Amino acid sequence: MEQAYYHDRNNTEALLFDIIRQHSTEQALTWIAQQQEKLGEPVSVQRFNLTFTAIPRFTGRQVISTDTPFIEVAPDMPFFIQGYTLDKLVRVWWLLQLPAADRELYVKVIEGLFDAADMNEQAALYSALPLLAWPDAWVFRTTEGVRSNIGPVQEAVMLHNVYPSRHLEEPAWNQLVMKAFFTDKPIHLIAGLDERANRQLAAILTDYAHERWAAGRKVHPLLWRLVGPFITEDNFADIQRVWHSEVNVERDAAALACASSTYGPAQALLAQSATLEAEVASHRLTWETVAARIA
Amino acid sequence: MERIKGMRFFDPHIHMTSRTTDDYQALADAGVVAIIEPAFWLGQPRTGVDTFRDYFNSLIGWERFRSSQFGIKHYCTIGLNSKEANNERLAEAVMEILPSFLYKEGVVGVGEIGFDDQTPAEEKYYRAQLELAKEAGLPVQIHTPHRDKKKGTQRSMDIALEHGLDPRMIIVDHNNEETVKEVLDRGFWAAFTIYPFTKMGNERMVEIVKQYGSERIMVNSAADWGISDPLAVPKTAALMHESGIDLNDIHLVTFRNAIAAFAQSGQIDEADFDTVKDIDQSLKFNGSTVLRGGQQPRIDKQSNIIR
Numbered sequence: 321m322e323q324a325y326y327h328d329r330n331n332t333e334a335l336l337f338d339i340i341r342q343h344s345t346e347q348a349l350t351w352i353a354q355q356q357e358k359l360g361e362p363v364s365v366q367r368f369n370l371t372f373t374a375i376p377r378f379t380g381r382q383v384i385s386t387d388t389p390f391i392e393v394a395p396d397m398p399f400f401i402q403g404y405t406l407d408k409l410v411r412v413w414w415l416l417q418l419p420a421a422d423r424e425l426y427v428k429v430i431e432g433l434f435d436a437a438d439m440n441e442q443a444a445l446y447s448a449l450p451l452l453a454w455p456d457a458w459v460f461r462t463t464e465g466v467r468s469n470i471g472p473v474q475e476a477v478m479l480h481n482v483y484p485s486r487h488l489e490e491p492a493w494n495q496l497v498m499k500a501f502f503t504d505k506p507i508h509l510i511a512g513l514d515e516r517a518n519r520q521l522a523a524i525l526t527d528y529a530h531e532r533w534a535a536g537r538k539v540h541p542l543l544w545r546l547v548g549p550f551i552t553e554d555n556f557a558d559i560q561r562v563w564h565s566e567v568n569v570e571r572d573a574a575a576l577a578c579a580s581s582t583y584g585p586a587q588a589l590l591a592q593s594a595t596l597e598a599e600v601a602s603h604r605l606t607w608e609t610v611a612a613r614i615a
Numbered sequence: 616m617e618r619i620k621g622m623r624f625f626d627p628h629i630h631m632t633s634r635t636t637d638d639y640q641a642l643a644d645a646g647v648v649a650i651i652e653p654a655f656w657l658g659q660p661r662t663g664v665d666t667f668r669d670y671f672n673s674l675i676g677w678e679r680f681r682s683s684q685f686g687i688k689h690y691c692t693i694g695l696n697s698k699e700a701n702n703e704r705l706a707e708a709v710m711e712i713l714p715s716f717l718y719k720e721g722v723v724g725v726g727e728i729g730f731d732d733q734t735p736a737e738e739k740y741y742r743a744q745l746e747l748a749k750e751a752g753l754p755v756q757i758h759t760p761h762r763d764k765k766k767g768t769q770r771s772m773d774i775a776l777e778h779g780l781d782p783r784m785i786i787v788d789h790n791n792e793e794t795v796k797e798v799l800d801r802g803f804w805a806a807f808t809i810y811p812f813t814k815m816g817n818e819r820m821v822e823i824v825k826q827y828g829s830e831r832i833m834v835n836s837a838a839d840w841g842i843s844d845p846l847a848v849p850k851t852a853a854l855m856h857e858s859g860i861d862l863n864d865i866h867l868v869t870f871r872n873a874i875a876a877f878a879q880s881g882q883i884d885e886a887d888f889d890t891v892k893d894i895d896q897s898l899k900f901n902g903s904t905v906l907r908g909g910q911q912p913r914i915d916k917q918s919n920i921i922r
Contacts, residue, residue: 534792
C-alpha cells in the first residue's frame with residue numbers, strides 16, 4: 321500500500337504537541353484532550369470539523385515563541401512555525417488526528433474544511449500542506465491558494481512552505497512566484513526559489529519588468545535573482561539597464577545576477593566594478609542582504 | 616470635472632454588484648448614462664453552481680433595477696471567468712446553465728472570459744465560450760491576465776481567430792503600453808482599464824490616445840471590490856480635455872466606441888439611455904427599493920488624476 325505520510329506522523333505530532341503544551345493553559349489542554357476523546361473510533365467527522373473551527377475559542381490566539389523558527393519533521397524538511405499563533409499551531413496538530421488510511425474519506429474531509437474555511441482557517445490549512453497525508457491530493461488546492469486574493473492566505477501557500485516547490489508542475493510554480501512579485505511578498509522567503517528557477521519563469525519575469533518600466537513603475541530587485549542563471553543575449557540589455565540604475569540596491573541585484581550567470585558578457589560586466597565583484601566574492605553582498613535592504 | 620459638464624459617458628466595464636448607492640449617484644452626477652457589468656469573480660471562489668446561477672440572475676435582475684433607480688442604463692456580459700474555470704467539476708456545471716443566460720435581454724456579450732494563470736483548464740473553457748459567442752452572435756469581452764500579460768494577450772487573440780471569430784466582435788480588455796499596438800494592428804477593439812496601482816493610470820492613458828488616436832480604443836473603470844474608482848471614465852475624459860485632446864476623440868474613447876462595439880449584440884438601444892432617466896422611486900423589484908429618500912449625492916472634490 322502507498323504510504324499516507326512522507327514524514328513520521330507520530331514524531332511530528334509529538335514535536336508539535338510539545339510546543340503546544342509549553343504555551344497552553346491547563347484548561348486549554350484539558351479541552352484538547354476531551355476533543356481527542358470525543359473524536360471517537362471510528363472518528364466522527366462532525367466532531368473533527370467542529371473542533372478544527374472551535375480551537376481559537378479554547379486555546380486563545382497568542383503568538384508562540386520557540387528557540388528555532390522551525391521544527392525538523394523529516395531530513396531536509398523544515399516546518400516553519402515562526403510567528404504562529406497558538407490556535408494555528410493547534411489546528412495544524414489537530415489535522416494530524418484525522419485517520420489517513422482511507423484516502424478517499426481523508427481527502428473528502430480535508431477538502432470540506434477548505435471549502436468552508438474562514439481566513440485564519442485557510443491560512444492554517446495551507447500552511448499545513450507539507451504535513452497532510454496523501455501529498456499528491458493537494459496540487460489543485462495549492463493552485464487555488466495561489467489564486468486567492470487574501471494576503472495571509474497567499475502567504476501561507478507561498479512563504480516558508482515546502483509543499484509547492486515539491487509538488488507543483490512548472491507552470492503552476494511559475495504562477496506562484498509571479499503572483500508573489502505581483503502582490504509584493506518577501507520573495508526570499510519562498511521555499512525552493514533557486515532550485516526551481518527556470519528559463520520560462522525568467523522570460524515571464526523579464527516581460528513583467530518591461531511592463532513595469534513602460535508604466536513608469538519600479539521593478540523588484542529580487543526579480544533579477546531568477547533571471548541571472550538564464551541571462552542570454554535576449555535579456556542582457558535588461559541586466560545592463562539595472563546595472564546602470566541610480567538606485568544602489570538595483571545595481572547590487574544586477575551584480576548578483578551577473579555572478580550567477582555563465583554568459584560571458586554578463587561576467588565581463590561584473591568585472592567592470594572591482595568593488596561589487598569583491599563584495600559578491602566575499603559574500604558581503606548576497607541576495608539575503610539585498611532582501612534585507614528592501615524589506 | 617467642470618470641463619466635462621454636459622458630456623455623456625459609457626463605462627463598458629464596471630462591477631456594480633460590489634459598489635454602493637453612493638457610487639451610482641456619483642456616476643449619474645458625472646454624466647455616466649449607461650454601463651456594462653461583466654460577470655466575474657467575487658473575490659473568493661464559489662463552491663457550487665447555485666451561487667453562479669444566483670449571481671447571473673442578479674446581473675440581469677436586481678442590479679439592473681438598482682441601476683435604473685439612478686437613471687443609469689445597465690447591461691451585462693455573461694461568462695465563466697478564467698479563475699474559476701480552474702475548478703473543472705464546477706466549471707462543467709456552470710457551462711450547462713450559461714447558454715440560457717446569454718440569450719437574455721440586455722446581455723451584450725460573453726464576458727469577461729480569457730486567461731488568468733493560462734492553465735489548460737482556462738483554455739478549455741475559453742474556447743468553449745468562444746463557440747457559444749459565435750453561435751449567439753455576441754461580442755466577446757476578453758479579460759487579459761495581470762501576469763505574463765503580453766503572452767496571454769497574444770494567445771487570447773490567436774485562439775479567438777482560430778475559432779473563426781471576427782476581431783471586430785472582440786473587445787480585448789486591460790491593455791497597456793506593451794500590448795496595445797498588436798491588439799489594434801490585428802483589428803481588435805482595445806479597452807483600457809483605468810485602475811489605481813495595478814493597471815493603467817489616466818495620465819498614461821492620455822499619452823496612449825495621443826500616440827494611437829481614438830479608433831477602436833475605449834476606457835473603463837473595472838471598479839470592483841478592490842481599491843478602484845468608479846469615476847475613472849469621466850475623470851479620464853476631464854484629464855484628456857485638460858491635455859488638449861480633441862473633444863471628438865474624447866467622445867469616441869469614453870462613449871461612442873464602446874457602444875459601437877457592444878451594440879453588435881443587437882441589445883443596445885440608445886433611446887433607452889433617456890427613458891431610464893424617468894426615475895420612478897415608487898418602483899419596486901420583488902418588493903425592494905434602494906431609494907429611501909433624502910439621500911444627497913456624494914460630492915467628490917478629489918483630483919481627477921488616478922494613478
